[in-house]
Amino acid sequence: MLDEPDSGIARWRRIADDLKRAIADGTIRDRAPAESELAERYGVNRHTVRRALSVLNAEGLLRTERGKGTFVNPQAPRLSYPITARTRFSENLARQARSPAGRLIRADRVAADGPLSAALGCRPGAPLHRLETLHVADGVPLSVATCHFSAERFPGIVAAYAETGSITEALKREGCADYRRRETRISAGRISPSDAEHFGLGPDAIILLAVAIDVDLENRPIQAIRTRFAADRMELLVETGSEPS
Amino acid sequence: MLDEPDSGIARWRRIADDLKRAIADGTIRDRAPAESELAERYGVNRHTVRRALSVLNAEGLLRTERGKGTFVNPQAPRLSYPITARTRFSENLARQARSPAGRLIRADRVAADGPLSAALGCRPGAPLHRLETLHVADGVPLSVATCHFSAERFPGIVAAYAETGSITEALKREGCADYRRRETRISAGRISPSDAEHFGLGPDAIILLAVAIDVDLENRPIQAIRTRFAADRMELLVETGSEPS
DNA sequence: ACGAATTTGTGCGTATGTATT
């Protein structure tokens, strides 16, 4: 099928393109054939198939699980995450997705290191609550966030979040009526192994990284957030329409 | 060196980590040893070294050129690119870098397709100027942008940009005194082969993708821009400090 | 509960092609 012309293009690349097409038109739906079968079908070595699969894996089209097989990632249209002074996860996605939800993955206490103490305006070594939260919409994991709060100022933040599933609500219970986003720094990189598991993505998936600082109404830093978005499921939207200069 | 304990971690991963360390502490500087030599040094097959190198390549630490060798990418600290209503490349970087410059890579005319005509508020099929520009600071390529302008409204934009090297100046000559950014959509993905060449990065490098729309003072769309940033050289900064709500 | 079959992950050795020096 792919062996007639000496096209000058690597076989793994042609196979990758062919698999992409097969996924797009539904020939490959839920689960991809085993590597060994694809190798036989294309008349190539299994390594060559694996090279092709790794491309689709990195692009988020496929997810490979050792011992189980290779599966097609459900591809929803990319959701928009607006970044404004009032950036909140649940409000942001309430209109685009059906069931946004935040779940606590992990919570512990750490000491503020240099960058963190600078961001939060506390002394180095100050005790912090660290929350790791997973955000899901329509059953699809969209982002994982690591938040840092002053343990002195918000002693009960962990329990409050665990109950409410919302940072905004948890902060209200801790006496912070409102807050806003001061800045967001956006970069991109490869996913970490633990995040890959949470997202159900392969180890070469790409994430959007947003590092942000929220402040209270007196402009004092409340939390430092490090959010990882699955790059093929989300985009960040910055609207600068009304700003004068 | 790496073969004593059966650490349960793949050899290519350990080699990748070791190479990273060697790059960080300057043991490997300008150019990396040939794959065959690394293989011999680590006592592994060349394939195993290549697997390790591909990781560093994807992270932008190395750049591999066929027939020539593997080279260490100069790693400047990541520059910040503020996104505001007045986003302009040269102003943005003037304070952080020494010699920002824009160069025209390619210019041609295309017909507006669906998304483009919607973004620019013109009829589908309308003639557009398409400019591809490369932006460099301190000799390091930071971004490649593809801009679309109405060919009817800005007939001489290409020549004007070629002369001035600045979109802002070129628009002034074409009768558009000022403009501002309406929105920016940020996502991430793998680099394209042609961009990889412009950036001097490997084929698995990661880019930040910013798709933006600029409008004139009457809020009419002027240009649609698709900027690709080398993710390991730039971060985007969104400041939402003053916004009321 | 347990072993066999399946499936992916890692690694070696070899060979050949292609670009650069």
Added chain:
DNA sequence: TAATACATACGCACAAATTCG
């Protein structure tokens, strides 16, 4: 032209995780 260096591809073997009878 020859030597060097990276790119692709095959085949083999075994490890590790999962599935299934």
